Amino acid sequence: MEFLEFKKVYKVYPTGVRALDNVNLSIEKGEFVFLWGATGAGKTTLMKLITREELPTSGEVWLEGCEISALEDRYLPILRRNLGVVFQDLKLVPHWTVYENLISPLQVLGVRKKYAHHLVEEILDLVHLQDKKHHIAEWLSGGEKQKLCLGRALIHRPHLVLADEPTGNLDGATALELVGALFEFSKKLGATVIIATHSEELISQFPARLVVLNKGKIIQS
């Protein structure tokens, strides 16, 4: 059984745009994947089919033995609990500290206090924010906010991490640091990571699998 599998997936939006055109793709547990393609290639659409923000027009999407393209809505919270999604729009609570922003998702999940603290410390090390632990989120620089967002996406140790252009408006060094943290997370915990990007520079820096999308078709995998 593959960890993640797209089988003959088509996505045609109501406008008639064919965003995904017969996508067949298998990704194994623990793989670190760059999903590369120009703007409009279909990267975000592909990710939205995994988070179930969109349904395929036809075809199937399977994750850990479960057909997510056929999942009943009431099971969506369980699906999403196992995902780590790095948002472009920062989903931080601005007047909370870095520590509070990291621990709150664990409190929602009912994780015991001592273990939650341990997980937060681990993530602070991973994203290099240990020295900013008690800083208020809105005081952070753009790059630090982005690192905190990444930390929040990883804090519950998801099996699958989806990052859609996570380095969008960051300088090269910060972008590398961020993707480096994702790489380390994947290696350490065996998590599968998929990063959508159109940056050639980034993909040349990591020993990762490259999946290339062009106009909705996978042209290299």
Ligand SMILES: Nc1ncnc2c1ncn2[C@@H]1O[C@H](COP(=O)(O)OP(=O)(O)O)[C@@H](O)[C@H]1O
């Ligand atoms: N909600 C939508 N409605 C209509 N067309 C869309 C929608 N979302 C994306 N598209 C179109 O689908 C194509 C693929 O978009 P997208 O998946 O966002 O690509 P990428 O993330 O690679 O830039 C583009 O032509 C885009 O304009």
Ligand SMILES: [Mg+2]
């Ligand atoms: Mg996109």
